[in-house]
Amino acid sequence: MALSDPVHTDVTPRPAADDDWSRMLRLDATSFGHVVDPAAMAAWRSMIPAGGAVVVEDDGDIVGQALYLDMELTVPGGGRLPVAGISWVAVAPTHRRRGLLRSMLTELHDRIAAAGYPLTALTASEGGIYGRFGFGPATIEQSWSVDRRRAQFRPDAPDPGGVRIVTPAERVDDLVERYDRWRAVTPGGLIRPRALWDDLMADRDGERGGGSPSFAFLHPDGYVLYRAHGEGARYVRVVEKVAVTAEADVALWRTLCGMDLMERIEIETHPADPLPYLLTDARAVRTTAAGDALWLRLNDIPAALQARAYAADLAVVLRVTDGFRGGGGTFALRVTDGHAHCAATDAVADVELDVDVLGSLYLGAHRASSFAVGNRLRCNDSGLVSRLDAAFATDVTAELGYPF
Ligand SMILES: CC(C)(COP(=O)(O)OP(=O)(O)OC[C@H]1O[C@@H](n2cnc3c(N)ncnc32)[C@H](O)[C@@H]1OP(=O)(O)O)[C@@H](O)C(=O)NCCC(=O)NCCS
Structure with a gap:
């Protein structure tokens, strides 16, 4: 078979072997326009279970690759x-x-089904690819540009204090401790193995996006990692803000906004971030983009639906279509006092939806009623749609633990 013969390319994947990785690094660099450091690659590889990476080869070249990481999601x-x-x-x-x-x-x-994972997750390079594979966007991410000079705190806004300036690599154990407490209570939080912490702390030149080394503010219940960017007009790009409590969030924002020589602060955050509510002029916070971060696919629908807590009682029969795997089915979901029981049923469905829509509802970031408007959740009872909204709502806003 000739390389690049469009008709005859055999697209059958095979497991990746150790000596494929240098060519996989090259394909990754070609596709994303960024060369991953071999040490970073080793950190990610440590999270791949046996048989978790596949490649497609054509005439000795790796022309396709995909893998899965063994993770844990809150x-x-x-x-x-x-x-x-x-x-x-x-x-x-x-x-x-x-x-x-x-x-x-x-x-x-x-392979994922054989290993028994109830969920598959990803972050998507483009929004139009993964819905057909049963993935729905499950967290909402907003990009903000904060005009720091205009960001005046209201006189009655809390001022909890408690923030210290620290060197990230010297205080990694403190960062880990706060991150672990945050991810334990935040839907979308991900376990972060030590290898990924070490990789983050390595703070390589090539990962700085033209910015300074990574700096940190530490609070007893949170932290901010950030870089300074720009010539002349300097600005801050937040790498990661983690706040276990509202007090920590306010204290960290006050500290960020206290950096006199920085013109603006750029951050990717969630829709419930409190900053606009703390300021005399909420327009100092400009949303420059809004989109998705974590995407979820429910492989084992009863196991996934039973694992989460709910905000209101509910009794519903869902008919879920899974065009990618030919799976899905009809499931009775009954929620009492926050706990769900879910099992396959022969009963007539009240609600029909595709599995990607269920992925979008799962962490509470999107509402059933929004999908009903788009005819992607079909139900003749508007009261039931409202009850779905109420039951799937969460008190903690979902966020992606970290990009992967
Ligand atoms: C995105 C990418 C992986 C697609 O690979 P591909 O082998 O061309 O995709 P396939 O031929 O298997 O297409 C599968 C389906 O997805 C659709 N699709 C593929 N790429 C798409 C895109 N960028 N946008 C919308 N739909 C897309 C195809 O039309 C096809 O649809 P269908 O099966 O329903 O008819 C490839 O273009 C790529 O490597 N891009 C750069 C790196 C990247 O973005 N990786 C993804 C990281 S999340």
Whole structure:
């Protein structure tokens, strides 16, 4: 078979072998325009279970690759589920749109099902790819540009204090401790192995996006990692803000906004971030982009629905379609006092939806009623749609633990 023959390319994936990785690094760099440091690659590789990476080879070249990471996800109410985190997905520009992605995701999901993961997760390079594979955007991320000079705190805004300036690598254990408490209560929180912490703390030049080394503010219940950017007009880009309590959030924002020589603060945050409510002029906070971060696919619908807590009682029969895996089915979901029982049923469904919509509802970031407007959740009883909204709502806003 000739390389790049569009008709005859065999798209059958095979497991990645150790000596594939240098070529996989090159395909990753070609696809994303960024060379991953071998040490960073080693950190991510340590999270791949045996048989968790596949490649497609054509005439000795790796032309497609995809893998999954063994992760743990926090769901509403603080339960934790094993999750297969799809990553490193790339198809060579010479081999696009011949079904390589579909074949690799099919193969990986056979493996993920055999390993018993109730959920698959990913972060998507483009919004139009993964819905057809049963993934729905499950967290909402907003990009903010805060005009720091205009950001005046209201006279009655709290001023809890307690923030120290620290060197991140010297205080990694404190960062880990706060991150672990945060992820235990935050839907979308992810376990972060030590290898990824070490990688973050390595703070390599190539990962700085043209900014300064990483600086940190530490609070007893949170932290901020950030870099300074820009010539002349300097600005801050927040790498990570973690706040276990509202007090920590306020204290960290006050500290960020206290950096006199910085013109603005750029951050990716969640819709319930408190900053606009603390300021005399909420327009100092400008949303420059809004989108998705974590995407979820429910592989085992009863296990996933039973693992989370709910905010209101509910009795519903869901008919879920899974076009990718030919799975889905009809499930009776009954919630009492926050706890769910969910099982397959022969009863007539009240609600019909695709599995990607269930992924979007799962962490409470999106509402059933929004999907009903789009005819993506079909139900003749508007009262039941409202009860779905109420039951799936969460008191802690979902956030992606970290990009992967
Ligand atoms: C995105 C990418 C992996 C797609 O690979 P591919 O082998 O061309 O995809 P396939 O031929 O298997 O397509 C599978 C399906 O997805 C659709 N699709 C593929 N890429 C798409 C895109 N960028 N936007 C919308 N739909 C897309 C195809 O039309 C096809 O649909 P269908 O099966 O319902 O008819 C590839 O273009 C790529 O490597 N891009 C750069 C790196 C990247 O973005 N990786 C993903 C990281 S999350």
